[in-house]
Amino acid sequence: RVYTERVTDARTGGDSDSLTLSSYLENRFNDPSRLLRGISALLIIVFYFFYVASGLVAMAGLFDQVFGLNPVLSVAIGVGIVVLYTVLGGFLAVSLTDVVQAAMMWLALLIVPIMVIVSLGGFGGLTDGVADKSDGLLSVMGGTSLNAETLAWESTDALGWVVIVSGLAWGLGYFGQPHILSRYMGITSVTQIRKAGIVSVSWAVSAMALAVLVGFVGIAYFDTPLADAEQVFPRLVSALTHPLVAGVLLAAILAAVMSTADSQLLVAASALTEDVYKGFIARDADSKVLLWISRVTVIAVALAAAGIALWGNSSVMDLVGYAWAGFGSAFGPVLLLSVFWRRMTWTGALAGMVVGATVAIVWENVAAWLTALGIYDTLPVFLQDFLSVYAMVPAAALSFVAVFALNSLGRVSDVMESDFDRVEHEVRHLRAEAPVG
Template identity: 55%
Template sequence: MHRTTTDQLGKGSRLDTSTLASIATFAAYFIVMIAIGIGVYNRTKSLSDFVLGGRRLNSWVAALSANASDFSAWLLLGLPGAIYLSGLGEAWIAVGLGIGFAASWWLVAGRLRVYTERVTDARSGGDSDSLTLSSYLENRFADRSGVLRLVSAVLILLFYLFYVASGLVAMGGLFNQVFGMPSSAAILVGVSIVVLYTFLGGFLAVSLTDVLQAAMMWIALLIVPVVGILAINADPDRNAAGLSDILGGVEGSVGDALAPMVVISGLAWGIGYLGQPHILARFMGIRSATDVRQAGAISVTWAITAMVMAVVLGFTGAVYFQSPLDNPEQVFAQLIQAVLSPWVAGLLLAAILAAVMSTADSQLLVGASAITEDGYRAFVKRDASATSLVWISRGAVIAIAVVAAWIALSGNNTIMGLVGYAWAGFGAGFGPVILLSLYWRNMNRAAALAGMVGGGATAVLWDILDNTGISLGPIAVGPLETGLYAMVPAVAVSLLGIVVFRFAGRATLQMHDDFDRVEREFTGSPGVLKR
């Protein structure tokens, strides 16, 4: 659908009032976030408190924290922008994610909560109380060499740098859109706020702020499309668009949406939920396995309704704006400014900021725990004091934020591009390994290592192979130009590696005993569905 006229989004005093409203609401939001961090500062006394909140999240906090830490800028900026630009074809991503998100609660959450606490410590014996995915994998597969822990921690750090950078890119675009602030300055301001309250309160502060952020995001997604549709219905020129034009977005077509590669690639995004450490951390931090059922119902309901509203918002923007936007990923922000009063617009723009921050804080925290728990404590000083581990984690939060900000400032990055890269890396590197570790009694260390390395490496290399090709001396491969999302081949390689390399090792008697003990505890827990 091609546009030829230009919308004016506000002039004179309205623009001034809108800017003032945005400043006021942003400032209030920042103050609340920092206050929460300060409020739980004294409750963060151990590494378990800092990285998992002491495993005491109730159903509502765990559910909404999982949503806020996941959907973030992708939901409010990336997905509506993709729908606005390309139409219905991008909606397959939302369908795949809805299925995958429900599956992660159903298949993974309860068992992972029990297994991470009960699995035998590979180095010292007894219940391990694994605080990270890396430590869980080491203990689950009785790996005393530390190889599994090291490889998984490296993958986590690598992909989180790009994931956090996606949030900072979104932050820069938002501040530029609302205040005219240079993106580089906006990135530095935003990351400073996120680091501050994450630094102070750790997992508990992040989870509590996530509840507020999830509520703000959902309300914003409800209000803006409704008001936008009413504005379109009141304007005969905008209301004249045909259905095929609407569903095709600004540049796409309905036919594109049914292309096999588009459908497969979109649905494949759902697989990623099985391996996202910042979401799995909420499963590990929930109060008990008996809380999983209620938390899952709350979380999945929020997620599906929010994604439907985000898709509708993208189509609404495609009809409302009669000339193509310079930055499609700002369609939500521009629609807010165009159809709502200044003070309401300021509040809802703060909701977008909430979405960005709610994922960046969680990812910083998981990355920091990989450095502290899976690096320093595992390989440098196993008997480090609780206080020193907390402070090392806080320092790691700052270090990861600095590197991610550098990636964000390097330019030429889109939110969907950065998220897609990290999502495929986590989904393929950890998804099959985590899922099978919870259900396959005879899975072993060699299989897990092959699955992680094969899946993670394929996720990194696929885009290069598919788009530009790889040349090794006289041997040249590609470009394949399939347009297939990296998740599909990467998960296939991961599963193949697990099956083939399962014969290169064996499960120990202790691993069998742990599996049977966890299975008995999980299936015998009141309120937990038996499977």
């Protein structure tokens, strides 16, 4: 947040007041090639195609469950709703509505498990219900999976470390998500960062814990596992509540989709208008022109995401995992090092960004490629397990390696050193004055 304001503008001098991650990267490293700005903007737009698509898939599932609508009409309605208020309201509207939507999501995630636990006879009934399906479901190390064809729980030889490491790796993704970081970049005052961190982390930890609980109560409540596990929340709501109450609780799913999709569309629009059009084509472009380009971008990204949602044949989790790994690996290591490492250069940042994104994309398809070649089944079990690790693990690790390996090809300018010292001094001063809560 401090760097986005204070770092020297790479082209004009003076405080840059960067509006996007791409502009921050160019200014932070005084990038003479301008590759950081261009490639990062391209990655942001491409990965958001898949991320927004995940929300539309979830929305289509909700509309099918509640209204029996076909996927095309469901996605069309979803795109229309999100695009309309994103285009009309902009950043402020998205920020305000996200607060309400986040509250709805949290309350729904709290209420539904409580209702199920009560119907099962308390926590004892919950644990007994889960254990009855399979003893391995309550094991920390896993060893149980659902057979998609028979819908039966089966013991597996999968190593617990694969599941644990892959799950923990999702945490690395937060450091590179543009739609999350933009909230901190755009906060009114730096002194509010600590309070914002407490609120956001508290919400995330509690909401994720409640989401896991929803999964467990679903296993215990339904005699037969659901063919589509991602429908567990609406199925529980429909089974336990009056239609009027169900409508309010199911609206929380819509809130979850909208609160994420609108932020992503805004960031994608900013990447094209600020980093591509204004950055490379017309630096002094009129604000009205930029506004219309931004609006057209929101619509274009939403339509591309709709295509992926309808014809991509992927689950919500698959799409989110793909985009999350892409962003986290491409930007996470680079952004972390950029604020802590004085000697980092633009070549190191570019290498980390490109390698992280490339490995995240390729890793998701390695197992499928090897299977098509008839090689996968001949590999040792430990290698098969390694290839099943979430893409974030190898991609982020190799991103860090690439930064350090190629960092020396660039140089740290006097301006970069001066900026680093100035920002460090200001951050220390602000931390001393920032309120705790």
